[in-house]
Amino acid sequence: MSTLSYFSGSGPGAQAPDGCSAEVYRHSRYRGEFELFRACFPPGLTVLELGCGSGRLTRALLDFGCHVTAVDNSADMLAELPSEAQPVLCGIEDLALAQRFDVVLLASGLINHADAAVRARMLRVAAQHLRTDGQFIYERQDPYWLATAKPGPMGELDGLRLWLESVERRAPARGEGDREGEGQLISMRLRYESDQAQWHHAFTIQVLEEAALARMLSSASLSTPVWLDGSARRWASSTLLLR
Numbered sequence: 001m002s003t004l005s006y007f008s009g010s011g012p013g014a015q016a017p018d019g020c021s022a023e024v025y026r027h028s029r030y031r032g033e034f035e036l037f038r039a040c041f042p043p044g045l046t047v048l049e050l051g052c053g054s055g056r057l058t059r060a061l062l063d064f065g066c067h068v069t070a071v072d073n074s075a076d077m078l079a080e081l082p083s084e085a086q087p088v089l090c091g092i093e094d095l096a097l098a099q100r101f102d103v104v105l106l107a108s109g110l111i112n113h114a115d116a117a118v119r120a121r122m123l124r125v126a127a128q129h130l131r132t133d134g135q136f137i138y139e140r141q142d143p144y145w146l147a148t149a150k151p152g153p154m155g156e157l158d159g160l161r162l163w164l165e166s167v168e169r170r171a172p173a174r175g176e177g178d179r180e181g182e183g184q185l186i187s188m189r190l191r192y193e194s195d196q197a198q199w200h201h202a203f204t205i206q207v208l209e210e211a212a213l214a215r216m217l218s219s220a221s222l223s224t225p226v227w228l229d230g231s232a233r234r235w236a237s238s239t240l241l242l243r
Helices: 022-026 035-040 055-063 117-130 143-148 210-219
Strands: 007-010 048-049 067-072 087-088 103-104 129-139 152-157 160-170 185-193 198-206 235-238
Touching: 022 198, 035 129, 035 235, 048 055, 055 067, 103 117, 117 129, 117 160, 117 210
Parallel strands: 048 067, 048 103, 067 087, 103 129
Antiparallel strands: 007 198, 129 235, 152 160, 160 185, 185 198
């Protein structure tokens, strides 16, 4: 299965390669994700934000006083960034910058990518762009929610009505999953609605339990996760394993 086949999207306006609609993301706002670990982002910090989208988290980091280099593979998404950010049009797994950063950020559950090879390349890119004393901060999709979510309405988000239209769960095929076969693949189809328009986003991601996550990180010379958000255990940080 190709990487592109894990994602699709439809609706008015442009869709990014991962199926996300630029028009939907243009309205997205910061929802306080960093508040429990706000101290990780002091003023003057250099941040490499991988998969920045339209800049929902970028804006918060700039407000904190950070210097942000924002990477995305969609020119339509990058067009929405504030001018203070440094945009880079590139796929995460192909990034090769000369600069090293205090923090490398990988949000939005991108670490749950369904392709094991892509996940490994993303983590290597993160490690390669960290300063020796830097932090890799990342967001994991909630394994419990992925295992239990059912189709139905999901409320309102950024002024749009959100529905989970379908959920399918299956074991990874050869070459897709964690090397020990741990973690289901979850395929979801979301619908976003306004009074005037409708968008769809379909994607497949892998459940990452903590043991599998720790093995992935170690393979990229990154340390065991330190959880930043208490019992939720979605946001974590790692540092370089110096050899």
